[in-house]
Amino acid sequence: MLLELKNIYKNYIQGTMEVPVLKDINLCVEEGEYVAIMGPSGSGKSTLMNIIGCIDKPTSGTYLLDDVEIEKCKDKELSEVRNQKIGFVFQNFNLLPRQSALDNVALPLQYAKVPIKKRKQKAKEMLEMVDLADRVSFKPTQLSGGQKQRVAIARAMVADPKILLADEPTGALDSKSGLQVMELFDTLHKQGVTIIMITHSDEIASYADRVVKIIDGELYEGDAQPVTGGDEHE
Numbered sequence: 001m002l003l004e005l006k007n008i009y010k011n012y013i014q015g016t017m018e019v020p021v022l023k024d025i026n027l028c029v030e031e032g033e034y035v036a037i038m039g040p041s042g043s044g045k046s047t048l049m050n051i052i053g054c055i056d057k058p059t060s061g062t063y064l065l066d067d068v069e070i071e072k073c074k075d076k077e078l079s080e081v082r083n084q085k086i087g088f089v090f091q092n093f094n095l096l097p098r099q100s101a102l103d104n105v106a107l108p109l110q111y112a113k114v115p116i117k118k119r120k121q122k123a124k125e126m127l128e129m130v131d132l133a134d135r136v137s138f139k140p141t142q143l144s145g146g147q148k149q150r151v152a153i154a155r156a157m158v159a160d161p162k163i164l165l166a167d168e169p170t171g172a173l174d175s176k177s178g179l180q181v182m183e184l185f186d187t188l189h190k191q192g193v194t195i196i197m198i199t200h201s202d203e204i205a206s207y208a209d210r211v212v213k214i215i216d217g218e219l220y221e222g223d224a225q226p227v228t229g230g231d232e233h234e
């Protein structure tokens with residue numbers, strides 16, 4: 001199993017109150033799976049994604065990522081695991097505004113201490129993979145939304161991570177650019193990359209081979225629904 005979350009709870013401290021956000025989440029993902037996470041706004045999807053991505057730690061529970069016990073890791077080990085095994089894509093791209101597409105894509109390789117010539121070479125290959133060979137020196141402001149997201153995908157994958165985590169990757173895109181992003185995800189999935197993607201769209205979720213729902217901090221597989229129902233905010 002590539003990823004195993006057991007009895008995960010996450011509470012946020014709000015003043016003197018403890019707010020439960022994730023409640024007893026159990027989730028296993030095998031290498032090569034393509035999973036969509038759906039659920040109402042505020043239900044805890046991004047919170048779960050941040051835990052899966054080792055950006056945040058659960059309040060309690062155990063998380064095994066590629067046989068590493070994440071809750072026992074120190075911050076330094078955690079950032080190593082994150083850099084080696086995980087690529088991130090966000091709704092709003094999170095590109096560095098003053099850097100070219102090439103430099104944005106090369107950034108994770110700089111953290112991995114890859115020599116500069118090799119970094120640029122690999123970043124260029126990744127931009128070719130996302131069909132942006134003619135935009136290497138463009139800055140984010142000179143790119144369309146769909147192009148920015150393809151740069152972000154190239155950056156996420158440049159260090160060959162096993163896992164791609166995407167938090168509403170098509171949320172800010174028109175439908176044509178969104179479909180291009182889904183085609184790229186399909187290509188990566190066929191290459192064996194494990195993908196976990198948050199989406200509000202049934203159409204986008206249908207690209208995944210498994211859908212889980214988070215409702216009010218609890219996780220449901222497939223068609224299972226809570227007996228009492230969650231709040232529908234949208």
Ligand SMILES: Nc1ncnc2c1ncn2[C@@H]1O[C@H](COP(=O)(O)OP(=O)(O)OP(=O)(O)O)[C@@H](O)[C@H]1O
Nearest residue numbers: 012013014021039040041042043044045046047048
């Ligand atoms: N840093 C924080 N401190 C306190 N509460 C937080 C924090 N981050 C998130 N929350 C709360 O946790 C709950 C879940 O938030 P989360 O961002 O995971 O929702 P989401 O399912 O991703 O929603 P959306 O679909 O709108 O992105 C929300 O009620 C939010 O207010």
Ligand SMILES: [Mg+2]
Nearest residue numbers: 045046047167
């Ligand atoms: Mg979110």
